[in-house]
Amino acid sequence: MKLAISHQTEYRYDPPLRNIVQSLRLTPSVFEGQKLQDWKIEVSGGLRGPGFRDGAGDWISGWTVRGPAEQIVVSVTGRVDTRDTAGVLRGHREMIHPLAYLRDTKATRPAEALRELAGSVGAGTDRLDLAHRLSAAVSDRIAYRPGVTEAATTAAEALEQGEGVCQDHAHVLIALARLHELPARYVSGYLHSTSDGTAHDAAHAWAEIHVEGLGWVGFDAANACCPDERYVRLGSGLDAPDAxxxxxxxxxxxxxxxSVAVQVEDVEALQRQSQSQTQS
Structure with missing residues (x-):
């Protein structure tokens, strides 16, 4: 699938700030499921600093904005070729050992309700099957509903509410996986459309669970599926703030x-639409 992405993040400050330093994890990951065609990051009034690839394999670029700064706009545009790898992160180079992702954070710390849900799924020797069952349990227990949770909402709080957004689904799944001694992490990225084909116009997030013998596998409990060609992976971390x-x-x-505006479009579909309009 050929996806064109436009992502703009605007910050306004009152009064203006004197100086701002940003670390951007906004370049798509390098692995078998993604091939970058072109990609451009711009920061209004910003000076580009050095970039580096961190231990998780994510590309980090640094920017500095010298004030007084009343407004900053971070703009990302580019095209990515994607293909379905059944959620498996093949060919992704990283140095952090998977066991490092067993560590809990404030967002994923297990409360009693999380422990009970993890226990209700059972165990089993097939770790991939267990990961799928955990993701299904999260899909069943948390309804997708924007606006009912906040950026600081924890996995325990989201489970108690029974509602949330993709960040909440990911945090709960990560917490459950770690309770079963499965390394798990948070992934940020983009999604072209939901599982029923509905256009998706915002940044997205999901979880990856490490399965011995297979590697990292993505699970999007918010859409009850594994990431496929509709997804673009940016980077990962222990939880949402980390990623x-x-x-x-x-x-x-x-x-x-x-304010944030994200648009993800199917390039080939746009071309077909343009040709159809030209012929008519």
């Missing part, structure tokens, strides 16, 4: 307002 596409520090005490 955040944009992180930064600033000098100043300005109140921050944030």
């Amino acid at each position: 955040a596409p944009i992180r930064g520090i600033a000098l100043g005490q300005g109140a921050e307002r944030l």
